[in-house]
Amino acid sequence: MDAENNSVDLTATHALRNPLKEIIPPRQNPKKPLAAGETPEAVKNATALRLKESRKAAALLKADLQELERQQLEALRKIADTHGHKFDHVEKQYKRSSLYGKKRAPNLQNALIHAKAKELNKEEDPDMQDLDPEAEEAYIQALEEKRDLKQRGARANNKAATLDATTVMARVSEEFEGLSHRVGSAAFSILARTHVNDTIVPGWTCTEGTLDFFTEVLGMPIAEVARKYELYMCARAGAARRMTAAATQKECTRLIAAGLAKMVGRNEKVEMSYANYDRDIRGKFNIQIHKSWPLGVKFTTPSGIGKASDLRALHEGLVTGECCWKKMDPEEIAELKVKLSAMKPKERQERSDKGGVRAGTRKKRPRADENSDPATSEVAQPAAKRGKRKTKAQVAATLPLTYKSRETIEDTDDEEDSGDVGRGVVEPVNASGGATQSSAGSA
Structure with a gap:
């Protein structure tokens, strides 16, 4: 684990921006121990100087080889023209190797590999024979994890x-x-x-x-x-x-609740419990999420996480699927049962106003006593009957009289014969709009 952490550079990389992703271990040459009197700075400077000289020598060698290749091509073209053959035929004849290749000389590395392979293939490992299904599944799971790391891990x-x-x-x-x-x-x-x-x-x-x-x-x-x-x-x-902390907390809470409801697959509402997580969630549904929780982030409700980097790591893990709900293995279920049997249930915290009258409590009407006098008891009195709603005419009859003027007054030459018409006489009307007889009209 230390080697993997040391392999990550301190610049902004995809691996550092995604702390939930596992890092593909890069190939590293074994480091030689420091000799007596050597310092890391001196070794680093000597290595840089040696690397610079090696690159310079490699560039000179490459230039000489390219010049030699150019001279060879010119010589082959002259030979092809002299003998009347195609250039490709002459080049193929020149570069053709023998059918019997020369064997490689043995070295120490090949000898060590041969000795180790001979030791491993000498006899079958008894621990690898007659494996139970759980062990076979564990080996297959380890291989799948390695392949998945190579395919989806961060560089x-x-x-x-x-x-x-x-x-x-x-x-x-x-x-x-x-x-x-x-x-x-x-x-x-x-x-x-x-x-x-x-x-x-x-x-x-x-x-x-x-x-x-x-x-x-x-x-x-x-x-x-x-x-x-x-x-x-x-x-x-x-x-x-740039998402705010409150929005990130709300989104993380929603993603966790949605994943829990999907795993449970029931119609009733399932709420996440962090205080009694082992008993209410793991023990009841045999699922868990804390195994894939981001490293270094406290396992608690998202509203209780105040650090921006922790919130961002949790949100990214929930979105990408790195942090998700998973079913528990039989071994984990057995360990949880032992843990729950030895654990006392956590009692709920009592209210601070326990035993007192809380504000806003509605007062109930006292019930009538069987031995009380019905005549003197207020509860025994019959409730007042609700009357029928009055009609529009009945309501209008109770209102005082009002007078409504005519909208227009017609002017005629024959005012005397017209009676009251044109004199501006108003007719009293009731609230319902109907006209009533006035004292002048009756006269």
């Missing part, structure tokens, strides 16, 4: 990540090209960074005829699409990290 440094991305992109281009020739399909792929500190080389690959799609339909070349795609991914990653 230890930026150099390894860059080489991995370049190799995979070349393989994708080769596969796309071969598939296009075999079945006539069309495909394209865009490789972009997701963080500004990544050192991978962005790029794209496509089959024949695919470039016209970007210029004719999208109105821009594929290089411009790749540039905008990388800009979007980097900006999106920055926006995700």
Whole structure:
């Protein structure tokens, strides 16, 4: 574990931004112990100087070999012209090796490997024979974990990540090209960074005829699409990290509750319990989440985690699936039963106002005593009957009289014959709008 931690550089890498991901151990040469009187700084400086001289000597050797190869090609062309043969035939005859290759001379490394293989293959290991199903499952699980680490683990440094991305992109281009020739399909792929500190080389690959799609339909070349795609991914990653602490806590709580409900698979509401996690969750449903909890983050409710880095690590683990609910193994279930049998149930904390009257408590009406006098008891009195609702006319009859003027007054030449018309006489009306006889009208 220490070797894996030491292999991670201190710069911003994909591995450091994703602390939940396991790191693929890089290949490292064994370190030689320091001699007497040597210091790490002196050894480092001597190694750097020796590396510089070695690179300079390798460059000179490469230049001389290239010059020799050029001279050989010129000599072979002259020989081909002199003897009237093709250059390829002469070159093949010159570079052809013997059918019987020379055997390699034995060395100490080959001898040690041979001795170790002979020791291991001498007889069968009795511990590996007649394995029970649980042991077989454990070996298979270990192999699957190793393969999964190699396939999905994070690279230890930026150099390894860059080489991995370049190799995979070349393989994708080769596969796309071969598939296009075999079945006539069309495909394209865009490789972009997701963080500004990544050192991978962005790029794209496509089959024949695919470039016209970007210029004719999208109105821009594929290089411009790749540039905008990388800009979007980097900006999106920055926006995700700017999420507030309260929003992150709420989202983590929701993801944990959703995963719990999915694993239980029941209609009733299941609530997460951190105080009685072993008894209420693990003991009841035989599932657990604390095994995949981020390292260094306290196992508690997300609202109780105040550190921003811990919240971000927990949220990222829940989103990517690294931190998830899993079923317990039979061994874990047996250990939990023993633990629960020896553990006392945790009592709930009592209220501070226990035994007193709480604010807002509704007072109940006292019940009537069997020996009390019904005549003097208020409870024994019959409840008042609710009357019927009054009609509109009945309500209007109880209101005082009001007078409504006519909207228009007609002017005529024959005012005397018109009676009350045109004199502005008003008619009393009741609240319902109907006219009533006035004293003048009755006269």
